[in-house]
Structures are given as C-alpha cells and as structure tokens.
Amino acid sequence: MSESAVAHGAHGQHAKPSFISHYIFSLDHKMIGRQFLFVGLLMLMIGGILAMLVRWQLAWPESPVPGLGFISEPYIYPGPNGGGIIPPQTYNALFTMHATIMIFFVVMPIMVGTFGNFLIPLMIGAGDMAFPKLNMLSFWVGAISGVVMLSSFFVPGGPAAGGWTGYATLSAKAQYTGVEWGQHLWIIALMLNGVSSLMGAINYITTVVNMRAPGMGYFRMPLTVWSLFITAILLLLALPVLTAALAMLLFDRMAGTSFFLPEGGGEPLLWQHMFWFFGHPEVYILVLPAMGITSDLLSTFSRKPIFGYHAMAFSMIAIAGLSWIVWGHHMFISGMNPLLGTAFMMTTMVIAVPSAIKVFNWLGTLWGGSIRLTVPMLFALGFVSNFLIGGLSGIFMASTPVDIFIHDTYFIVAHFHYVVAGIIFALFAAVYYWFPKMFYRNMNQTLGKVHFVLTYIFFNGAFFPMHFLGVGGHMRRIYNPLQYEFITPMHDWNIFITWSALILGASQLFFLGNFFWSLFAGKKAEQNPWQANTLEWSAPTPAPHGNFLTTPTVYRGPYEYSSPEVTEDWLPQDKDIGASTAAKAH
Amino acid sequence: MLRWLPEDVSTYGHEIDSLFYLIYYITAATFVLVTVLMIWFLIKYREQPGRRAIYNHGNTTLEIIWTVIPAAILIVLSFMSVSTWAKIKRTVPPTDFEIQVTAKQFNWDIAYPGADGKLGTDDDVKFDNDVHVPINKVVRVHLKSTDVIHSFFIPNLRFKQDAVPGRTIMAWFEAKKPGKYELPCAELCGFGHSGMKGWLHVHSVEDYQKWAAENLAPKAQ
Numbered sequence: 001m002s003e004s005a006v007a008h009g010a011h012g013q014h015a016k017p018s019f020i021s022h023y024i025f026s027l028d029h030k031m032i033g034r035q036f037l038f039v040g041l042l043m044l045m046i047g048g049i050l051a052m053l054v055r056w057q058l059a060w061p062e063s064p065v066p067g068l069g070f071i072s073e074p075y076i077y078p079g080p081n082g083g084g085i086i087p088p089q090t091y092n093a094l095f096t097m098h099a100t101i102m103i104f105f106v107v108m109p110i111m112v113g114t115f116g117n118f119l120i121p122l123m124i125g126a127g128d129m130a131f132p133k134l135n136m137l138s139f140w141v142g143a144i145s146g147v148v149m150l151s152s153f154f155v156p157g158g159p160a161a162g163g164w165t166g167y168a169t170l171s172a173k174a175q176y177t178g179v180e181w182g183q184h185l186w187i188i189a190l191m192l193n194g195v196s197s198l199m200g201a202i203n204y205i206t207t208v209v210n211m212r213a214p215g216m217g218y219f220r221m222p223l224t225v226w227s228l229f230i231t232a233i234l235l236l237l238a239l240p241v242l243t244a245a246l247a248m249l250l251f252d253r254m255a256g257t258s259f260f261l262p263e264g265g266g267e268p269l270l271w272q273h274m275f276w277f278f279g280h281p282e283v284y285i286l287v288l289p290a291m292g293i294t295s296d297l298l299s300t301f302s303r304k305p306i307f308g309y310h311a312m313a314f315s316m317i318a319i320a321g322l323s324w325i326v327w328g329h330h331m332f333i334s335g336m337n338p339l340l341g342t343a344f345m346m347t348t349m350v351i352a353v354p355s356a357i358k359v360f361n362w363l364g365t366l367w368g369g370s371i372r373l374t375v376p377m378l379f380a381l382g383f384v385s386n387f388l389i390g391g392l393s394g395i396f397m398a399s400t401p402v403d404i405f406i407h408d409t410y411f412i413v414a415h416f417h418y419v420v421a422g423i424i425f426a427l428f429a430a431v432y433y434w435f436p437k438m439f440y441r442n443m444n445q446t447l448g449k450v451h452f453v454l455t456y457i458f459f460n461g462a463f464f465p466m467h468f469l470g471v472g473g474h475m476r477r478i479y480n481p482l483q484y485e486f487i488t489p490m491h492d493w494n495i496f497i498t499w500s501a502l503i504l505g506a507s508q509l510f511f512l513g514n515f516f517w518s519l520f521a522g523k524k525a526e527q528n529p530w531q532a533n534t535l536e537w538s539a540p541t542p543a544p545h546g547n548f549l550t551t552p553t554v555y556r557g558p559y560e561y562s563s564p565e566v567t568e569d570w571l572p573q574d575k576d577i578g579a580s581t582a583a584k585a586h
Numbered sequence: 587m588l589r590w591l592p593e594d595v596s597t598y599g600h601e602i603d604s605l606f607y608l609i610y611y612i613t614a615a616t617f618v619l620v621t622v623l624m625i626w627f628l629i630k631y632r633e634q635p636g637r638r639a640i641y642n643h644g645n646t647t648l649e650i651i652w653t654v655i656p657a658a659i660l661i662v663l664s665f666m667s668v669s670t671w672a673k674i675k676r677t678v679p680p681t682d683f684e685i686q687v688t689a690k691q692f693n694w695d696i697a698y699p700g701a702d703g704k705l706g707t708d709d710d711v712k713f714d715n716d717v718h719v720p721i722n723k724v725v726r727v728h729l730k731s732t733d734v735i736h737s738f739f740i741p742n743l744r745f746k747q748d749a750v751p752g753r754t755i756m757a758w759f760e761a762k763k764p765g766k767y768e769l770p771c772a773e774l775c776g777f778g779h780s781g782m783k784g785w786l787h788v789h790s791v792e793d794y795q796k797w798a799a800e801n802l803a804p805k806a807q
Binding site: 087088089091092161162163167169170176177178262263266267268269302303304305306307308309311333334335338339341342345346349350352353356357359360361363364366367368369370371372373381384385388389392393395396398399400401402404405407408409468471472473475477478479480483484485486490559561562563564569 | 640
C-alpha cells in the first residue's frame, strides 16, 4: 500500500498539468470531490426551487406564481402580471423531480461523491483512490446522468410525474400519467446514476481495504471513513436491484413486456418490493455518511474522544445489516400479506435500537467536553437535533396499526424530511469544516452563524407543522388541499409552512454568498485550523496530487483529544511522541 | 397536536389511537430528555479558559443501559401492535353486508349486490363515489382497481387500504355513528389524484332501509 502511495506521490511531481487534465478530466480524488460538490450545489438550487413551487401551490392553490408566466401552456397557465399558474400535471412533475434531484443528485453526489472522494484517501493516509481513472469515469457518468435527468424538463409531456418512487402501474404505461419521454429519461438517468455510484463504491471499498497507511488498522479509522466504507458496501449491493427494476420498467414501457402490468400476467407489487429492497438501504446510504461526519465533528469540537468508538462503528454495521430486512415497512397497506407486515414491523423496531445508541453516544461525547460552538459544530448539532426528531417519528409508522392511519399523509413527509433533508445540516457542517482543506481558505464564521440560525429556525418551521397536518389526515402528493372538507380547516398551517420554506430557501443565499466569496477572497487557511487529529490535517494545504509529502505512519486512533500525554488538547494520529503511546492507543 | 386526529367513528379506531398516544408520550418524553441534556451539556461544558475536557472513551455499563431500555420499549410496542393489526388486517369478521369498490382514474365505482345477492354479477347496483352503509354493521369491501394503484382512505374510520390492479383485496370496517365522511384517494394515481374522492354516508338502521328501498330494490326488480 505504501508503494502505491509513493507512486502517486511521484506522479504528482510531473510537469504542470493542463487546464483540461487539472479541472475537467482530473484523476486527482480531491479535484473529483470538488467537481461533485459544484454539481451537487447546482442541483441543490434546482431541487430547492422546485420545492418552493410545490409549497407555493399548497399554500395558495392555483394562484399565479410571480415570474412563472414565461413558461408556455400546458405546463404553466398564464396569470396576470407575468405570473403563471401551476396545473396538476406540472405539480406532480414538480414533487417527483424535487425528490429525485435531492436524493440522487444532491445528497448522494455531495455526501458520498464529494466527501467520499475527498476524505477517504486523505483520512487513511493514501495518495489517491485505488482506481483514479474509474473515479474520473464515475464523476463523468454521474454528470451525464444529471444532464439526462434535467433534459427531461424539455421534452414534450414534461418530466416524470409518477413520484420519485415511480410506483407501477402508474409509471409503467405512458397513458396513465400522460408522460412519455419524461419517464423514459428518468429511468435512463437513474440507471446511469447507478452505474456512476457503483464505480465509486468499488473504488471506495478497494481503497479502504488496500491503501490504509502503515498503522491505520480498521479500528483506528475515523468514523467518517467507517461510514463511507459501509455506505459503499450498501451501494454495491443495493444499486443492482434498482437497476434491474428500472430495466424491467423500461421494457414494460418500451418493449411491450408485462413485468409490472397485471393484464399481461405481471405484478405491480413486484416493483414496490424491488424498489424498496433498494430504497431502504438507500436511506442509510444517505444518512450514514452524515452520522460519521457528525461523530467526527462532535468529538473534535468537544475536544474529547468520541464516546464508545466501537459501539459507534458496530451500530453503523448493525444498521447496514438490518437495512436489508426492513423494506416491507413501506408496504404495510399495499396489499402485501398482512402477516409479512407483522414481520417487517419487528425488524423495523429493531433497527431503531442502533440509531438510539448513536444519539446517546453523541450526548455522551458532549458530556464533560470543552465545547467550541464553531459553525461546523453548530450544524453537526443541528443534524443531531433533526435526526432525533426524524428517528422518533419513525416509531409511529413502524407500528403497523398506527401506520394504517398515517401512511401516505404529511406525517410521513415530515418524518423523511427530518431524516433526509436533515442531512443537509451534516452537509453544511462538512462544507464549513473541510473548506479550508478543499479550497485553502476559511469561510466567514459570522455569516456562517447567521446561516445556521436562520436555517435551523425555518427548517423546523417548514417541517415540524407537517406532523400536525399528517395527524389531521392531510394526504401527501395532493395538488389542492382545499378540495377536501376535512383538510380545509388546517389550511393556515400550509401557509405557515410555505412562508417558512420560502425564508429557508432565501436563507441559503448567506451560504452561497459566503461560499463563493470565500473561494476567492477568504482568509488563507492554516494547515490544521481546527486543531484536529485526523490525517487530512497532516497533509499540506494545498495538498499536492499525491497528498502527503511522505506516507504517514499512524500511531493511534483519531479521537485522542485532551489526552493526558500531551499538553495540547489534541494529538494527531501520525504524531510520534515515543513508544508508550503506540501501545496505549485503542 | 392530539386533538388533531379526526373524530373516530369506527369500532377499531380507538385501538389505533391509543397506540398512537402511547408512542406519542414515549417519543415526546425521549425528545425532551435528550434535548434538555444536550442544551445543558452545551452550556455547562462550553469552552472555558483553564478547563480541559475529560479524557474519557466511553462507559460500557451506560451503553448497555441505553441499548437495553430502548430495545425493551420497542419490543413491547411491537407486541402491543400485533393483535390490533391482526384484528384489522388479517381477519374479516363474518357479515352479510358486502360491497365492491373499484378504483379507476379518478373515481370510486361502488357496487352493491343485486337481486341475486351476489357481487360481480350483471345485476349489481352501481354508484359513483357515494357509499351508503348502516351503523353497527360490519361492511366487507372487495377492493379492486382497473388501472393504477389507488388507496381507499376514510380518515374518520382509520381505514386505509391500497387498491391494486389485478387483485381483489378484502377489507372491512364498522361505523358507530351516523354521518357523512370524506373518502379520498391516498395514493398518487395521476394528474387527477387530487380531488379523487367520494363520501361515506353512515345511516341509522331505519334510514339505511329507507335509502336501500329507494335505491337498491327498485333497480334490482
């Protein structure tokens, strides 16, 4: 492993690379990580705008959206003063594409693509990924999949409108949604996206297994690396199932097969089984990196070792293992045999236990610390707070009888936004934290704090009242809540939620402004601005292609904060302070 | 928040609601406990000059405690859920009152047995979107769909069941209070999903007989 690191180190000393090989077709994991970040942030803006349009329609149904009148009928109907009214078909497309983009083109590229790429080699002391060309290919196939997905907005009939879950038979025949090519392109884009993630996953697994620096045993790896490693294994095993299901769906639509169509002998529930067999591990693919990053940040900024390192690693392994046998909890009222529902309820209750362990261990980490409320720390705490709510609300729907009532209501929408949209807090934490290593400059901390406070308040303002709506029976994915007599009395909450969501969206300008300003004009960063232990901070800033000047040797675990052996309150993993420490490190 | 559950007029809804309340109290207590501890730690253990963090890698006893307690609570919740679930979804009580609901984009087709007393024959009496039932009577629903997946949802009865094309799914409910209850589709079924709804009319026994005499019997003859 050290040989390959040296080889890559030598590679870095080649002649100055051209613009194209440096910025476009880069083989450097750090640049590929940055590429994923920029694409992910662009998609975050698109997905966010789609969400704002959905919220507008729910608060002020069928009233013109300012400035939307430029889009032609039948996608948008003209209103006064250049406004545009969203018709039902477009509304369905908006929430379908919002979810698809946020999951596959924002959270996955940033949490897995950016931080997986940027951090794994740096944190394990490797010079690069095991397969740099495969890494480049992974980014470019992913970028093409994004182009294909966005192109579906411009085909006749508009983009997919069958929900991000694409339930057959709605998605399996064009006549049911009126969407022909939009849905085809959705399928093709997700297949390409799967290929991209698969290439990344193979690379991550190989790199972690083979390229750890001398002394970096598995149980000296930072939890961020553990989480990305486990995520990569889940991706490797889950994505082929989605790809197979998507291929079958495409055949049903284009080649006349009937995998999911009962008139030809097919079975609509087969899609749901395959989709959720992928889809539930997918939830953990999204959330595990956030958990790993949060663990590292909480320890660093509490100046204290993570509470129960082994329990944290094993609870992630337990979550990953259990994630394969809980998919049926999405299908309690689907018509699946109710006895199976009972079995899936049991497994779902079990998976809540390792999640609870994580929250309690995070609390344990804070206990007795010397807590620095930096911007990354605030966002990491925000993630814990949201995950707590999202985890607890999951218990309601795990109970099969309660799920009868709350299934397909806004209670579910509240739940998964607290979990999946809550990941955005870990995402921001990670961007603020690693920005100095990624872009050699510091982000502005005051603007960061303003961004945190606004995001935290209006995130909760947008998503918490959705629980109330759900308890009142408000269905999800409806175009106009005022069509229902039992929902109409709750309408003020819909307006409140929309205002919160609009302000939440506007608050992100503090982030974007800070990000791009700091990129060019931020204060130059030190090598280890947070006084952290992990290896990426031992690499020079800017880290060259090949990362480390000499391959680091690892003497201890990543969480030796406030160790009695040194006077500073941090002790880097590769710092040699004599023979005694190597034996003591866990 | 608790008052927001719609009024329950079914025979089994109170079991769902009490499970809901139980989970609500457990999760609310957990939320308060964790949040208070977190805020307290953030204040008490904020960075202060001259104080160093405790050098501590964890505590196995504590970790066992906070693994076992949630596990025990969740196992108990599971077992409490099993019987209610079995009662609602795994069994259909014997009854002589059966209707067929066929979902299609974007309507509920309701059918009552005709003179032959059987569903699915030519003399079935059909209605669009309006279901009429007597109180205190187990209603067995034969749920079908002709195109995409729909979901037959009656919030006031805590009733929800997907209708899947290619299948006939048996479900049941029993209403306790006369009234008119909204009956929306709860599963995305296309551009007309929003607004796909009907009404469940629950009548007293006398009123139902009157309705049936006017609407079911003449057509059957």
